[in-house]
Amino acid sequence: MKGWLARHGPALLSAVLLGAAFPPFNVFLLVFVGVAPLLARLRDLTGRQALASGFWFGLAYYLIQMYWVFGFVTDWIHKPVVALIPYIITALLGGLLVMPVGWLVNRCYAIGRPWLVPLVWAAGEGFRAYVPVLAFPWGLMATPLARQPWLVQHAAFGGVFLVSAWVVIVNLAVVHALFPDKNGQKAMSARQASSLALVFVAALLAGMLRLTNMPETKKLVVTLGQPGVDMAFTKGVERWQKLGTAARTTMATAQANGSQLVVFPEGFGEETSGDTPVSGVGARPPVPTILGSHRRAGDKIFQTAWLYDQTWKQADKTRLVVFGEYVPFRDSPLLANFNLPTADISPGEKIVTSEVAGTKVGTLVCFEGVFPDLSEAHARNGAQALVQISIDDWYIRTPAWEQLWMSSVWRSIENGLPLLRVGGEGMTMATDCRGRVLAWAKPYEPTALRVEVGVPAKSDAIPYKSVFLYICAAACLWVAGEGLVVGRKKSKDS
Structure with missing residues (x-):
């Protein structure tokens, strides 16, 4: 046990430190030092030990990150023991997905290229994001x-993954300064350390320069309609009565305050098979409107964002929640105890960016807001603003609720676009085109939040930020290839 702790204790410590940077603790500065113990220990392990240490870090980290799954599933199926199953499986999968990162970091040290560690780390995050x-x-x-x-405006050059790599540079600097290896050697050469320091400072300064160079914008007055209804667990007649009341109140407020656009959450309308959503705002709202509902087309069901401005337009959700909106292995006995959806949602065929209220809008339906590539595609399509409609009520009073709005802010920063976000009971807010929050709706209450946002002519961010992940993937191939060669050479020499 003592030997195991010596090898993998730093991985567990890093999981705890990094976890404390997130909700509900929110000690955000810990991201700059959290993985330093792990990175330092990986240097002195064998390849196999590094794989194991990567697994233990991932397992512990996801036990911290995903404990909200247990509460969420318990509320859903009312079987706490059964609810432990997806929580544990999620953590185990996290461990397996992070495991290769441990080996690759170890190989970075072995081949004398520790400066590649930030790219390897970002590649691991990208792999988990899109596997x-x-x-x-x-x-x-x-x-x-x-x-x-x-602090993070350079996300406009390479997305959130670039900023993750940037943060790892500081962790690597901590290793270099405080954790010599077993032979007393520093983690990097002086040249490598100074080069990474220059990269870190250059990215920071470029981001700050971007913050001071705001694009010209036009004013868009929007009312965000938070119904104050638990849209996850309120069903039947009660649900539609409450949403109908919220629709009438919000629309009247929007007309009175001069709004050019009204936004309601996902699931605000009833399921429909027609070309017009069925909701409390009616078939022809008096103000241009965005809302969400299920849409049936033949034997398929879509999660749809509806946009009204003289006529109704549709933008179907393209990225679905596994086990929430579609269920692989639906007939498996293991899934018999879960209150799963009776039918699978189908993904939309393409990303649709539409014009409403004189503004080209990219809609993100709930879960889509955590994926950088979708908002990036909207920006390339000419979007002038991002609109996220959500039902976050499944995760109320859990850290997930807070982390979801953080993802929304990142989409705004990455693309240089204002973002409008509406939830059923909270996390309703608006940002400017640099991700700064302009207004918040008080949670749990019906709210018609009026906000004025500046809308640019187009995104001023790099259009293909996701290329950074391909660079990171290439770095991993380099490390793996050279690392295997070096490892075999050492084996022959010994």
């Missing part, structure tokens, strides 16, 4: 810095 079926960009290193948009 088929399990794609889930959660607990990203940079996420807590959403509260400090002035």
